[in-house]
Amino acid sequence: MISPALALTGVLHDRLVDHLHPGDRKEAAAILLCSRTPGPRLRLLAKDAILVPHVACKVREPDRINWPGEYIERAIDLAEPLGHAIVLIHSHPGGLFAFSRPDDDSDAIVMPCLFQACSDIHGSAIMTPDGAIRARLYDHDLNKTAVELVSVTGHDLRFFWERDAGRPDHARRPMAFTSEMRAELEQLSATTIGVSGTGSIVAEQNARMGFGRNDYIDFDKVEGRNLNRILNSTLKDVELKKPKAEMFAEAVATYRGCGVAFPVTKPITTREAVLVASQADVLYCCVDTLEARHIADLISSAFLIPLFEVGVSIPTRKTSNGAPAIADVCGRIDYVQPGRSTLQDRGVYTPESLRAEYLRNAFPEAFRAEVEAGYIKGIVEEAPSVITLNMRAAAACVNEFIARAYPFRLDPNEKYARTIFSLAACEEEFVAEAEFAVSNNPVLGRGAQEPLLGLPMLAHRKENNA
Structure with a gap:
């Protein structure tokens, strides 16, 4: 996993571009x-930004700017209670994608002040007119x-690499x-939540496309009824x-080698699974429960990770003689970018639907869970032959990622949420x-703040040493 890294939402990045490059070709x-x-x-995780008014900077030239003390103090007041890091970012209107000598001199003055106030790490960054960001971090000894x-999760997925700085x-x-x-x-790293019917196909595509790290979160075991739709599953499994x-990670190792695929045999509702998912650059949700979708939604928001969520369904109808028949065969793919609409x-x-699902699972005698939770709505089917539908939906899901990270559509991506x-x-x-x-999203950019995702069930619990 690439480290250190800095993540911004597309919403915040757009604000920064408008403010840092107002068109007067002076630094902001x-x-x-x-x-x-x-x-x-x-x-x-860039949770928020303080936009320093242009008139507040005593010096503001094409290649130089000063930092007003009152805004540094305001940032410290906001960052100190939660131990947040502060990253000072300014523009290079001339397009220089590098830190200048004045930038170094400015950091040498401001960084010690930040460390006297809060946190154990701070940084500085520059933005060129094309929106590219280059950043660096400092420790207490001012080592850089x-x-x-630097990743930006917006309508498009943008990645700015330090290795490209000289290009x-x-x-x-x-x-x-x-x-x-x-x-x-x-x-880059990808985490797939659920590697069953649809998830195994999503995960297979990502592994073969070349993601450097792949984490698979699924607590369930392979059963005979799964063999007709879970890729790589066998009778031996x-x-x-x-x-x-585990089955899927072992299969990936046969064609990608070791150190690429990692299994997590815990539910996504556990702290262990959430911690693994928090490390990802891209998140895929391929589950059939609302609770799991809810957790994936929160992970995306809290850790500023792009989320690709897929679901399929085959609703049924009754014919004139009362026999069941297919009403539709459909799929849905949602791309969720933190800072905009959630699932x-x-x-x-x-x-309400989360509560109903909980009651159905907690008191199965009161609900026909087998019917409502299955692929085919309205009939009980233990081993539905739906691999073709899963393939169609999974391919659309992964192609949605490619369209965002490596745009190829004729229309803007914002039309395809x-x-x-x-x-x-x-x-x-x-x-x-x-x-x-x-709606208001209180979890956005929450990061490692306890309890994770704002959920008491995910709080860190110290072991009793009795």
């Missing part, structure tokens, strides 16, 4: 307030460490479906009652991000 300044992911990866990756085309993205794309993916995550905002789940397809009607519909209402 802002201050990022950053939480962080839990260890082991050092990944700062380059931030290897004039440092902000250029690799072309989709090329070996250059694969080379970048080798530096059924005999051994192999956990799905809850989009109605994928609600507090949700994709819905119907195989019965031979139709495909798209919903734009702007069509979803955005």
Whole structure:
């Protein structure tokens, strides 16, 4: 996993671009307030920004700027209670994608003041007119460490690499479906929640595309009824009652080698699983419960990770003689970017539906859980033959990631926040991000703050040494 890293939402990045590059070709300044992911990866999360008014800077020239003390103090007041890191960011309107001597001199003055006040790490960053960001971190002794990756999760996924700093085309993205794309993916990590019918197909594509690290979160075991739709599953796995995550990680090792795929045989509702997912660059949710979708939604928001969520369904109807028949064969793919609409905002789940699911699971005698939770709505089917539907949906899900990270669509990506397809009607519909209402998100950028995701059940509990 690339470390250290800095993550921003597309919403915050847009604000910074507008403020730092107002068009007068003079440097401008802002201050990022950053939480962080839990260890082991050092990944700062830009939770908010203080935009320093242009008129507040006594010196503001094409190649130089000063930092007003009152705004530094305001940043310290906000960062200190939660131990947040402070990253001072300013523009290089001339396009220099490097730190200048004045930048070094300014940091030498300001950084000691930050460390006297709060936290154990702070940093500085520069932004060029194309929106590219380069950053570096300081420790108490003012030793500098380059931030290897700055990621922006917006309508497009943008990655700015320290290794590209010397290139004039440092902000250029690799072309989709090329070996250059694969080379970048080798530096990124993907976590897949659920590696069953749809998830195993998503995970297979990602592993073969070249993600450098792949984590699989699934507590369930392989059963005979799974063999017709879970990739890489075998009769031997059924005999051994192999956990799905372990089975899949072992299969990936046969063609990618060791150190690429890692199983997590815990539910996503556990602290252990959430901690693993928090380290990812990309998150995939391929589950069939609302609770798991809810947790994935929170992880995406709290750790500023792009989320790709997929679901399939085969609703039934009754014919004139009362026999069941297929009403539709459909799938849904949602791309969720932190800072904009969540799965809850989009109605994928609600507090009421979460409660109903809990009651159904806690008191199964009161509900027909087998019917409602299955692929085919309205009939009980132990081993549905749905691999073709799963393949269709999983491919759309992974292609959605590629379209975001390596844009190839003719229209802007913001038009495709949700994709819905119907195989019965031979139709495909798209919903734009702007069509979803955005509610207040108290978890956004929360990072490692306890309890994780704001949920008491995920709080860190010290072991009793009795």
